[in-house]
Amino acid sequence: SQQGEEDPQALSIQEGENATMNCSYKTSINNLQWYRQNSGRGLVHLILIRSNEREKHSGRLRVTLDTSKKSSSLLITASRAADTASYFCASGGQNTGFQKLVFGTGTRLLVSP
Amino acid sequence: DGGITQSPKYLFRKEGQNVTLSCEQNLNHDAMYWYRQDPGQGLRLIYYSQIVNDFQKGDIAEGYSVSREKKESFPLTVTSAQKNPTAFYLCASNFGYEQFFGPGTRLTVL
Numbered sequence: 001s002q003q004g005e006e007d008p009q010a011l012s013i014q015e016g017e018n019a020t021m022n023c024s025y026k027t028s029i030n031n032l033q034w035y036r037q038n039s040g041r042g043l044v045h046l047i048l049i050r051s052n053e054r055e056k057h058s059g060r061l062r063v064t065l066d067t068s069k070k071s072s073s074l075l076i077t078a079s080r081a082a083d084t085a086s087y088f089c090a091s092g093g094q095n096t097g098f099q100k101l102v103f104g105t106g107t108r109l110l111v112s113p
Numbered sequence: 114d115g116g117i118t119q120s121p122k123y124l125f126r127k128e129g130q131n132v133t134l135s136c137e138q139n140l141n142h143d144a145m146y147w148y149r150q151d152p153g154q155g156l157r158l159i160y161y162s163q164i165v166n167d168f169q170k171g172d173i174a175e176g177y178s179v180s181r182e183k184k185e186s187f188p189l190t191v192t193s194a195q196k197n198p199t200a201f202y203l204c205a206s207n208f209g210y211e212q213f214f215g216p217g218t219r220l221t222v223l
Contacts, residue, residue, distance in 0.1 A: 003155055031210055042117075042203055042214030043156075063175055088155055092210060098144045098163050100171075103155040 004089055004104035012110045019076040021107040023089030024069075031092045032065055032072045033101065036085045043088065046074075079111045117215035119204050124220045126191070126198065134189045134218045136204030141207065145187040149173060150201040150217075153220065159202075162187055191220065198222050 004025040013019055031050050035043040049056045049065045049072070056063045060069070062075040076083055086108045090101040117138045126132045138145065144163050148156040156172030162181040170198040176195025181187055185204075191198045199222045 003157070018124075032208070033212075035214075037208055040201075040217070040219075042216045043212075044214070045211040051178075052198075090156075090212075099207055099212060100158065100161065101212060103157075103215075105149075105152075105155045 004091060004102060004109045006087075006089060006104040008107060009055075009105070010108045010110070013113065015079060015080055015081055015111055015113050016109075017079055018067070019083070019109055019111070021074050021087055021109070023072045023074070023104050025072075025091040025102065025104070026070065027091070027093065029091045029093055031099075032063075033090045033092060034061075034063060034074050035088045035103075036071075037088065038085045039108075040060050045081060046087075076109075079109075081111050081113050082109045084109060100113070117204060118208055118219050119202075119215035122216065125212065125217055126185045126220060126222050128222060129193045131192050132189060132220065133202075134191070134202055134220070136187045136189065136215060137185055138151070138187075138204075138206045138213075138215075138218055139185060139207060140208070140213060141184070142204055142206035143184070144206060144208075145176070145181070146212065147179065147187070147189045148172075148203045150203060154162055159189065 033048045034046045090102040092099045120135045146161045149157040160179040162168040178190045204215040
């Protein structure tokens with residue numbers, strides 16, 4: 001399977017703590033994206049990092065990319081109960097508007113008040 | 114509101130029946146995708162279409178069929194040849210790098 005893998009599979013933290021989830025992928029990429037999925041819903045795009053970038057920030061999100069290790073991490077700082085969701089990485093190999101993404105297996109995050 | 118709609122939200126099928134899942138977008142996106150998600154798993158690509166009247170098989174196309182007669186619409190048919198169709202099905206579209214997802218259809222085989 002070409003699916004990426006994420007760890008941990010599940011993460012349980014308290015509000016205010018930071019959450020870190022990791023993603024590994026298998027082939028060379030043009031970009032790496034992170035998506036969020038609330039239970040039983042569609043996915044929502046969070047952030048994209050290109051293969052020539054090492055770190056990117058968006059609000060409380062920080063993404064890193066290590067292409068030599070084929071890995072990425074997503075850090076959510078000062079977590080809130082509303083951050084409870086599943087988080088997926090997705091690797092994209094194309095440098096065009098058409099993106100055939102390969103998704104990871106996801107990390108389920110539970111943030112307790 | 115711009116976005117992607119999928120219908121129905123829940124669908125029940127008897128073994129041996131074909132069913133069609135609807136996906137419509139008003140985002141004027143050329144590319145559209147169908148994914149399957151099993152419990153606790155990531156998304157796997159079933160079919161994708163880069164442009165009207167053209168589509169390609171993804172990683173798990175067996176037992177599925179699609180059409181792309183209009184830019185706005187990309188229906189997925191789950192045929193009786195799909196041996197384990199119970200899953201959550203997600204449709205997406207994109208123009209740039211980001212994919213936009215519909216709310217999903219949960220298909221259960223009785």
